[in-house]
Amino acid sequence: MAKQLVQGNEACVEAAIAAGVSFFAGYPITPSTEIAEKMAEKLPAKGKVFIQMEDEIASMAAIIGASLTGAKSMTATSGPGFSLMQENIGYAAMTEVPVVVVNVQRGGPSTGTPTLPSQGDMMQARWGTHGDHPVIALAPSSVQETYDLTFEAFNLSEKYMVPVVLLMDEIVGHMREGIELYKPEKIIDRRKPVQSPEEYLPYQTDDSLIPALAPFGQGYRYHVTGLIHDETGFPSNSPKVIEGLVERINKKIDKHADEIITYNSFDVDDADVVLLAYGSPVRSARQVQQAARQEGLKVGLVQMITVWPFPHKVLSQLYRQTEATFIVPELSLGQLADELSKSVPREKILRVNRNDGSLITPAQLDAVVREAVR
Amino acid sequence: MNYKNYLRWNKLPHIWCPGCGHGIVLGAFLRAVAQRELNKDDVAVVSGIGCSSRAAGYVDFNTLHTAHGRAIPFATGIKLSRPDMKVIVLTGDGDATAIGGNHFIHAARRNLDLTVIVFNNNIYGMTSGQFSPMTPHINFATTAPHGNFDYPFDLVELAKGAGATYVARGAAAYPRQLEKAIGQGLDHEGFSVIEAMSQCPTYYGRKNKMGTAEQMLKWQKENATVSSNPGEKIPLGVFVQVERPEYTKLTGQFIDSVSGGK
Structure with missing residues (x-):
């Protein structure tokens, strides 16, 4: 297939359309705006809906409403807008409504650096909304991966009935690369009720712990609420129901973690040093790792x-297996390294942090x- | 059809306090629905947070009880994806005009075909009696123990100014008039707002020494009027009923023109 020169944000739009997105609601914010712009241009031509809402709170609400009718729905934003979306991301997690939320990360806190890259939203993607809740987040390091992972985001959200965050960054969003705009092999649609x-x-589930929510307006009249609810969907304060629901929505993801989690590893089996990265820092990390191997250094x-x-x-x-030292390059003060320290001793983790709006260069990492x- | 067929009887009794006006408003709404024999499967009822918003759980439609203030944008997603469905928002004075005020004015501006019934009890009841943007000036509330010096919104004027194409006000003390106002809102194609004055004897009434529910309803009777010359009284009736292209229709036409009807 011939490659085309595409911007990361555009690749996200192309993949969403190929995955069958039929509803997009958004609000302009740098550096994600091209996604809304392209959606506004392309969706109506496909007979699909684009709406520019009054803010990100409303955008998030609208995509959940649309998804409840069965529409594959999506929004796109950056840090400050992602903060506003947290309320309804929690609602989607609690009510198990599939949606895709793209966050093209920029520097924070607050308005921060609108045009510069960051990875400061890693923890917000996990814990930005209150309460114990599930989420899936995927991070591309290239334009091709943005295309690939946008499909994956829709598939995972539909399969597990959970909000999925596509955690891009300004570099990946604005970079242009030659990519293949292929048709996806596998498109997953949410389960239909069998009853x-x-x-x-x-909210009755089988062993998968995943509910089959009927689209609104198809004869299944039921109640959806952000309150703790039982299998009928209606609110309950019973300790058993509270415990059962919160456990199930989290276990739904934990139980399938091995299926959900994907990663690429390069030359790690005999490594003395392992670089761990996601998003745009992977680019510098891969270059440094390959160069080190060519010199015979055991770097993975x-x-x-x-x-x-x-x-x-x-x-x-x-x-x-390796007792390797882990080097963690990231565009934040250590959100990834801190999380890693739950599985690797702190003294075996070297941090390479950058929060000045610049990239981690190969030279810095080398x-x-x-x-x-040594 | 009998309006009782639209209730989820197994979810009753409701959580509203004795003397609350919300049951009267809900009754007026369901009678208006019953007169139109709306098909339950084709109706979505969306609510926010607060006493009023619990109504969604009691009615036998596709029902969505959302986050505080957000009923309208959730309803926007449903309506745009399923323009054939009747989408109704049940909300309160705090839910619609404070935390949800931004969503309210923008849906009105778009003239999206939603019927929005605002249960106005002039207070945050669910959290036990704080003042709302529709609590009258120098009334009392738990967060206004010395009197509320904020000035309130007039919801009718707010909806008018924002571009709503149907705006009405009714009151629990005039249930038939309220039912009619809601019914005309359901029939109207476009953004329809019905303010429904409701009494809260437990908090608003108690804090402002308005007496029992019965006395509060008498107060409504004496201080609100369906007359076209209301004088100093609170006017009830239909204040706006105009035709303007509806948003999902415009979206549909736009999609057809851009996609060539594909």
């Missing part, structure tokens, strides 16, 4: 594709790698 409307319980790389759920099992196994292998 008749009379027997239907919206793990590229996280899935940021949440975090691949603790994979990384702790790798640490036990110096740390050489120090570590």
